Amino acid sequence: xxxxxxxxxxxxxxxxxxxxxxxxxxxxxxxxxxxxxxxxxxxxxxxxxxxxxxxxxxxxxxxxxxxxxxxxxxxxxxxxxxxxxxxxxxxxxxxxxxxxxxxxxxxxxxxxxxxxxxxxxxxxxxxxxxxxxxxxxxxxxxxxxxxxxxxxxxxxxxxxxxxxxxxxxxxxxxxxxxxxxxxxxxxxxxxxxxxxxxxxxxxxxxxxxxxxxxxxxxxxxxxxxxxxxxxxxxxxxxxxxxxxxxxxxxxxxxxxxxxxxxxxxxxxxxxxxxxxxxxxxxxxxxxxxxxxxxxxxxxxxxxxxxxxxxxxxxxxxxxxxxxxxxxxxxxxxxxxxxxxxxxxxxxxxxxxxxxxxxxxxxxxxxxxxxxxxxxxxxxxxxxxxxxxxxxxxxxxxxxxxxxxxxxxxxxxxxxxxxxxxxxxxxxxxxxx
Amino acid sequence: xxxxxxxxxxxxxxxxxxxxxxxxxxxxxxxxxxxxxxxxxxxxxxxxxxxxxxxxxxxxxxxxxxxxxxxxxx
Numbered sequence: 001x002x003x004x005x006x007x008x009x010x011x012x013x014x015x016x017x018x019x020x021x022x023x024x025x026x027x028x029x030x031x032x033x034x035x036x037x038x039x040x041x042x043x044x045x046x047x048x049x050x051x052x053x054x055x056x057x058x059x060x061x062x063x064x065x066x067x068x069x070x071x072x073x074x075x076x077x078x079x080x081x082x083x084x085x086x087x088x089x090x091x092x093x094x095x096x097x098x099x100x101x102x103x104x105x106x107x108x109x110x111x112x113x114x115x116x117x118x119x120x121x122x123x124x125x126x127x128x129x130x131x132x133x134x135x136x137x138x139x140x141x142x143x144x145x146x147x148x149x150x151x152x153x154x155x156x157x158x159x160x161x162x163x164x165x166x167x168x169x170x171x172x173x174x175x176x177x178x179x180x181x182x183x184x185x186x187x188x189x190x191x192x193x194x195x196x197x198x199x200x201x202x203x204x205x206x207x208x209x210x211x212x213x214x215x216x217x218x219x220x221x222x223x224x225x226x227x228x229x230x231x232x233x234x235x236x237x238x239x240x241x242x243x244x245x246x247x248x249x250x251x252x253x254x255x256x257x258x259x260x261x262x263x264x265x266x267x268x269x270x271x272x273x274x275x276x277x278x279x280x281x282x283x284x285x286x287x288x289x290x291x292x293x294x295x296x297x298x299x300x301x302x303x304x305x306x307x308x309x310x311x312x313x314x315x316x317x318x319x320x321x322x323x324x325x326x327x328x329x330x331x332x333x334x335x336x337x338x339x340x341x342x343x344x345x346x347x348x349x350x351x352x353x354x355x356x357x358x359x360x361x362x363x364x365x366x367x368x369x370x371x372x373x374x375x376x377x378x379x380x381x382x383x384x385x386x387x388x389x390x391x392x393x394x395x396x397x398x399x400x401x402x403x404x405x406x407x408x409x410x411x412x413x414x415x416x417x418x419x420x421x422x423x424x425x426x427x428x429x430x431x432x
Numbered sequence: 433x434x435x436x437x438x439x440x441x442x443x444x445x446x447x448x449x450x451x452x453x454x455x456x457x458x459x460x461x462x463x464x465x466x467x468x469x470x471x472x473x474x475x476x477x478x479x480x481x482x483x484x485x486x487x488x489x490x491x492x493x494x495x496x497x498x499x500x501x502x503x504x505x506x
Contacts, residue, residue, distance in 0.1 A: 290471060419441055422441065425454050425455055429459060429462075
């Protein structure tokens with residue numbers, strides 16, 4: 001059972017009583033804004049609640065993140081072409097038969113508008129990434145132009161610019177040299193062992209991609225570029241995750257490796273998302289071992305605190321610019337037939353990016369304070385109100401989110417108690 | 433929390449024997465060698481920092497479910 005136990009008008013707080021799985025005679029008192037997790041007997045009395053309430057009142061209220069302090073990012077989609085035809089990819093070798101490309105006029109206009117916007121927002125740093133479409137390095141001339149143009153604008157506006165990219169790493173030495181010289185961060189899609197990589201990520205002509213991508217990974221690993229390797233997990237490699245980490249450990253020691261499962265989409269294919277239970281069991285086995293790697297999953301991103309929006313697409317929109325000139329704040333939505341995150345477009349007649357400020361304001365309303373069904377939900381600071389894209393399509397899975405959130409809070413409570421016990425043990429050591 | 437400290441907390445959660453071993457230690461050195469015997473590397477500085485830290489019910493919420501909910505591309 002989940003419920004608000006007490007609220008005072010002079011104190012902006014949410015306090016919830018949640019199931020405690022390890023002992024059904026107890027409940028967890030959860031006050032997210034006050035970083036408070038303690039147990040209370042079931043059934044509860046007013047007096048017991050008051051004691052917790054008093055303890056909570058003595059704590060400082062935490063800040064709720066709404067992403068408005070993040071560095072604004074812009075993602076330029078340079079091409080609809082790809083040189084790989086990955087079995088699980090939504091693009092599957094490219095959109096629109098790979099015919100769409102950006103162009104110099106569009107890139108110039110978008111960057112000019114973007115830097116003006118940064119200046120009006122008094123921002124001193126920005127990041128330009130090349131993703132949100134297909135393989136950016138397939139349009140290498142456009143990439144070189146974009147980097148040079150951005151550097152010029154950054155210099156004239158006095159703004160520090162960094163470059164990042166999601167890439168498949170299947171490119172030649174000239175591109176590799178350019179990347180190591182100009183890019184700050186690279187997310188490299190690389191599934192590891194040769195057999196997995198060649199099966200998952202063949203070239204458009206059906207050949208294996210392992211040799212070339214491995215070489216890219218090696219060089220980036222040894223360079224100053226901040227490299228993260230993204231491994232997609234499917235039903236094909238879900239049983240080979242230990243082999244995958246062992247491979248990375250021996251060939252690229254100390255690397256950052258991120259597992260993410262294949263999206264369950266309606267295109268293709270001869271691979272499928274892994275069974276969730278099998279995937280969870282595989283991850284558990286990995287966590288029992290030690291690897292000389294910084295490995296994680298997309299579910300355990302390393303940023304802490306509470307949030308009021310699901311992501312920065314609403315509160316401080318990042319811009320994804322498609323090859324056709326549409327400016328959108330959500331990469332997912334760029335492929336949608338009914339886009340809700342479109343905030344502007346490139347007006348080729350006026351050679352100018354037109355922004356829709358009303359839509360920008362509308363997107364900001366997708367937060368936990370403005371969504372009615374979030375107001376009394378204990379999990380709202382965890383999910384930030386959920387993804388508006390899913391909300392609009394009635395695919396928002398609030399029950400599932402609450403279930404996972406409850407598991408998570410229970411686990412955190414148990415961690416807290418273990419930490420306290422260990423601290424007691426160790427403090428006694430000091431006294432001896 | 434450092435990786436070693438995190439491993440220690442998780443092992444203590446799952447393994448009563450490990451917890452008892454730590455309870456049986458008399459000095460910090462003994463405790464550190466129990467950790468080492470369980471393949472957990474914690475420096476004396478991390479150990480001291482952990483002992484003195486505030487163990488409130490911190491729930492590191494942000495992003496926990498993002499990966500489950502958000503788009504994952506190949």
